[in-house]
Amino acid sequence: MLVELQKVAVRLADRTVLQDVNMRAGAGDYVALIGPNGAGKTTLLRSILGLQKIAAGSILFTSQNGKQSTRPHAAKIGYVPQRHDFAWDFPISVSETVMTGLYAQLGFLRRATQAHYKKVYAALQQAEITDLADRPVAELSGGQRQRVLVARALVSDPELLLLDEPFTGLDMPTSDGLQTLFGELAKTGKTVIMTTHELIGAKNSCSHLCLLRGTVYAMDTPAALANNARAWQETFEIAREHQLLAALGVK
Template sequence: MLTSEKKALSTRKARTDEQALREHHALHHGNTVLEGCDVCVNLGQRPVLEGASISAAAGEIHVLLGPNGAGKTTLMRALQGLVPLAGGSVNLDGRLGYVPQRHDIDWTFPVTAADVVRLGLVRSVSRWRRLGVSHMKRVAHALERVSMTHLRDRPISEMSGGQRQRVMIARALVLEPSVLLLDEPFTGLDMPTQEELSALFVELARQGAAIVMSTHDLSHALTIADRVTLLNRTVIAEGPPRSLNDPKLWQRTFQVSETSPLLTQVGAFTGAAASDGATKPAPVPMTKYNATTASEGVTHSC
C-alpha cells in the first residue's frame, strides 16, 4: 500500500473513532454511572463514615467538601472497593480512574511522562504480554487529553507541579474510565496552575467523563461544580452549589461559627448569608438506578 493511501486510511479511521466517541458521549451524557448508597466504613471499631450516599453522572463534576478527617478520602477508597464496607453498597457502570492525593511516584526517577502514563496500563495487561500498538495509542490519547503531548518525552524530574499532576491524570485516563476520582488535586499548586487544572476538569466533563473531586479549595470547587456534597462523616447536604444556600449547613459541615469568614467565601457562590433568618432549601433527592458493572456484566440494585 502506498504511503499516501496509508495516511488517508489512518485519517479516515481517526475521524471514525472520533465520531464514535462523540456519539457515545452524546448517548450517555447525564446517565448515572456511579452511586454509593448508605456507605458505612469502620476503622477498627470506630465508625469513620456513616450512611454516606453519593452519585455521579456522565458529563458532571461532583465535588466533595468537608474538613480534614471528614471521610472524603475514605469515601473515595470505598467507592473503589479499597476498604471494606460495614454497610451500604456501591454500584458502578464502567471503569474507575483514580488520582490519589499522595502519588506513588519517585519524582527523581529517570522516567518520562509517557513512561508514567504507560504504568497505568500495567494491571490491565497480562504479565505475559507486552504493550502493543493499541496501548501506545491510548497513551498518546491520554496525554493529548491533558495537553501534554509536547512533553511526552520529558523526564518527570524536570516538570513543574502542575505538569506532573497532568501526567498523573493522564495515567488515570489511559484506562478510559467512565468515572474519574480526584483526591485533593489542587494540593501544593499555585493559583495559576489550579485555574489551569480547573479548566481541564471542565473540558474532561464536557467530553463525557463523570468527575468526583474532593478539595479544600472552595473557590475553585464552587466555580466548576455541577453538584456539591457537604460531608462530615456523613452527608450533611447535597445538590447544585446555589441550592446549598443555608449557612447552617456549612457551619455544621466545617464546625465553624456564624461569623466565620468561610461563610462569606461560600456566600459569593451559593447566595448563602450568615444570618439566623436563612432558610434551608428543599433537599435534592438522589437518583436511584440499576447499574451494570461492565467488567463483570453483573446488575446491582441500589
C-alpha cells in the same frame, strides 16, 4: 457512569469514619467532596475504588451501556492519587508513566502494541502534555506532575474519574488550568468526583458540591447550597457569622 452510594458505613480500627453516606453522581457531573480534615473524604474515594472495605451499605455502578455491578474492578474507573503517593524519583519518562495506566490490560508479560501507544498519546493530548512525552518525571514541576497523573488515569478511557486533592501545593494559574481540564472532561460524559480544600474554585467550577463530615450533610448545586447556611455550619462546625460563609456567598 452512574455511581450510587446508599447508607455506606466505614470503620477503621475501632472508629467509625463514615456513617449513613448517601450520594449519587452520573455522567457529566463534576462533584467536589468538601469537608474539614478528617472528614472521611479520601476514605470515601478509597471505598468507591474497592481499596477500603465498607462495613455497611452498598455502592452500585451503572455503566453507560446500562450494565450494573457492585464490584469496582468491573467498572471503568480512573484514579488520580495525591502527588506524594507517587515515586517521582523513579527513572521513567512521562509517556512510560502514562503507559503504566494500561498494565491491567497488558499484564506483566505482554509488550505494548501500536494501539496501546495510541492510547498513551491520546491521554497526553487530553492532559495537554504531549510536549513532555520524553521528559523524565523527576524533572517536572508540580503542575506538570499532576497532569501526568491525570493522563495515566485517562489512558484506560474511564467512565468515572476520582481525584484526591488534585490542587494541593499548586499555584493559582496551575489550579485554574486543572479545574478547566476537569470540567471539560465532565462535559465529554465522564463522571468526575474529587476531594478538595479549594472551596472557591469548587464553587465556581463544579456542577455539584457534596458537604461531608462523617456523613453527607448536603449535596446540591453550588447555587442551591449558597442558600443552605446550616449545612455549611454543620459540616465545618462554624458559627453563622464565620468569614468562610461570607467568602463563599452563603446566605
